Amino acid sequence: MTEAAADYAPGDCWAEIDLDKIAHNYREAERRLAPGARIMAVLKADAYGLGAESAAAALAEAGCAAFAVTTVSEGRLLRQSGIQGDILVLGPTRPPEWPAAAEADLALSAAGLAHLRQLAQWATGHSPVRLHLEVETGMGRTGLLPEQAAAAWAVIRGAPALRLEGIYTHFARGARRDLAYTERQYARYEEFLRAYSAAGGDVPARHVCNSSVFLERPAYHHEYVRLGTLLCGQWPFTRPFPGPGFALRDPWQGKARIVHVWDAPAGVPVGYYGLYRTRRPGRLAVVGAGHAHGLGVAPEFYPKNLLDLLKFTVKKAALLTGRRLGGEKILWQGQEVKIAGLIGMQLTVLDMGARDCQVGDEVLIPLRRLQTGYNVERCYTKGGRVVQIRAF
Numbered sequence: 450m451t452e453a454a455a456d457y458a459p460g461d462c463w464a465e466i467d468l469d470k471i472a473h474n475y476r477e478a479e480r481r482l483a484p485g486a487r488i489m490a491v492l493k494a495d496a497y498g499l500g501a502e503s504a505a506a507a508l509a510e511a512g513c514a515a516f517a518v519t520t521v522s523e524g525r526l527l528r529q530s531g532i533q534g535d536i537l538v539l540g541p542t543r544p545p546e547w548p549a550a551a552e553a554d555l556a557l558s559a560a561g562l563a564h565l566r567q568l569a570q571w572a573t574g575h576s577p578v579r580l581h582l583e584v585e586t587g588m589g590r591t592g593l594l595p596e597q598a599a600a601a602w603a604v605i606r607g608a609p610a611l612r613l614e615g616i617y618t619h620f621a622r623g624a625r626r627d628l629a630y631t632e633r634q635y636a637r638y639e640e641f642l643r644a645y646s647a648a649g650g651d652v653p654a655r656h657v658c659n660s661s662v663f664l665e666r667p668a669y670h671h672e673y674v675r676l677g678t679l680l681c682g683q684w685p686f687t688r689p690f691p692g693p694g695f696a697l698r699d700p701w702q703g704k705a706r707i708v709h710v711w712d713a714p715a716g717v718p719v720g721y722y723g724l725y726r727t728r729r730p731g732r733l734a735v736v737g738a739g740h741a742h743g744l745g746v747a748p749e750f751y752p753k754n755l756l757d758l759l760k761f762t763v764k765k766a767a768l769l770t771g772r773r774l775g776g777e778k779i780l781w782q783g784q785e786v787k788i789a790g791l792i793g794m795q796l797t798v799l800d801m802g803a804r805d806c807q808v809g810d811e812v813l814i815p816l817r818r819l820q821t822g823y824n825v826e827r828c829y830t831k832g833g834r835v836v837q838i839r840a841f
C-alpha cells in the first residue's frame with residue numbers, strides 16, 4: 450500500500466473504490482438491525498475484490514468491530530493491517546495453521562466433531578483459543594450436526610482452553626423468493642441450540658444471517674449478522690425487494706485508459722477470428738484492459754435446456770454486432786461505446802466512430818470485482834479525493 454502522491458496517475462487499468470460508500474452501506478445496514486444485533490463484516494476474497502485492508506479500515510472507522518474471513522491468511526492480513534476488532538475465520542483450518550491464528554488472536558471455526566476434538570487437544574496447553582461452532586443445517590459443506598450438540602458440549606466442557614464465543618450456521622438458499630428451505634435450516638440450527646443447552650452448555654453469540662436473510666428476517670438477527678455483499682455495495686437478490694428501500698451505494702468503478710487510436714476504413718476485421726468488422730470509417734481505440742484484469746469474464750455457461758441455448762445464442766449474436774446484453778456498458782465521457790470484437794488478454798478494441806477520443810482518455814469498464822486480481826491497482830477515494838493506492 451502506498452500513500453497517494455498528489456500527482457499520482459494510475460496505469461492503464463485500475464479499480465476506483467469510494468470508501469465513503471462502503472461506510473454508507475454499513476450505516477444503512479446498521480439502521481435495519483434488530484435491537485441488540487451487531488454487524489460482523491465478511492471480508493473474504495479480498496473483501497469481494499474491493500481490497501480487504503482498506504475496506505476493513507473504512508468499516509472500522511464507521512464503527513464496525515467484528516470481521517470474518519474464510520482463511521487464516523486472510524485473517525492475519527487484516528490483523529497486520531491494524532484491525533483490532535474480533536476476526537473470525539469461517540473456513541475449515543488445519544493444525545499447521547493454528548499457531549499463527551492464535552498468535553494473531555483470530556477466532557477459529559469448528560468444522561465438524563472430529564475437527565473440534567483435534568482443536569481441543571491442541572488448545573490444551575495453549576493460551577485461550579477463541580472458537581465458534583458452525584452448525585451444518587443444509588449447506589452440505591462444513592459444520593456439526595444438530596445430533597452432535599451434546600457431544601460438542603462434552604468436548605468444550607473438557608477443554609477449558611477453548612473459549613467458545615459463537616454458534617452459527619450458513620444459509621444456502623437465502624436469496625430465493627421462497628424461504629421454506631431457509632426456515633428448515635433455521636429450525637435445524639435451533640435444534641442444535643436446544644440440545645446444546647439441554648446438555649448443560651451456555652449458548653454464546655448466535656449468528657445466522659447473510660445479506661439476503663438479514664433483509665428478509667429481522668427475527669434471525671440475534672447477536673450478529675454476517676454481511677458481505679451488502680456492505681460491498683451489491684444487492685443480494687436478482688429481484689427488487691419489497692418494503693422500505695435500502696439506499697445501497699456501489700463503491701466500485703472499473704477504469705481503463707486508451708493506449709492507442711487509429712482511424713480505420715470501413716470493412717476492417719477487428720480482433721481474434723475477425724468476428725467484428727467496421728461498418729463505416731471511424732476511429733478505433735485500444736484500451737489497456739482485458740480478460741487478465743477481469744474485464745467481462747463471465748462464468749462458464751452450459752445451456753441446460755433449449756430456452757437457455759436460445760438465450761445464449763442471442764447474447765453471442767448481440768456480441769458480434771458490438772452490443773452487449775445484461776447492462777454492461779463501456780462509457781467514454783458518459784457516452785456508451787461499442788466493443789469491437791472479442792475482449793483480448795490485456796487489450797480491448799472500442800469502435801469510437803466519429804468520436805474524437807485520444808490516447809490517455811479514461812473509459813469506464815465493467816471490471817468484475819471478484820475476477821479482478823491483485824495485479825490490478827486499487828485507487829481509494831474519500832470525499833472525492835484519492836487517499837490511498839494499492840499497487841501491485
Ligand SMILES: *Cc1c(COP(=O)(O)O)cnc(C)c1O
Pocket residue numbers: 491493539619658659660661675676677678679685
Ligand atoms: C460469504 C459468507 C457470508 C456473507 O454472505 P453475503 O451474502 O455476501 O452477505 C456469511 N457467512 C458465511 C459463512 C459466508 O461464507
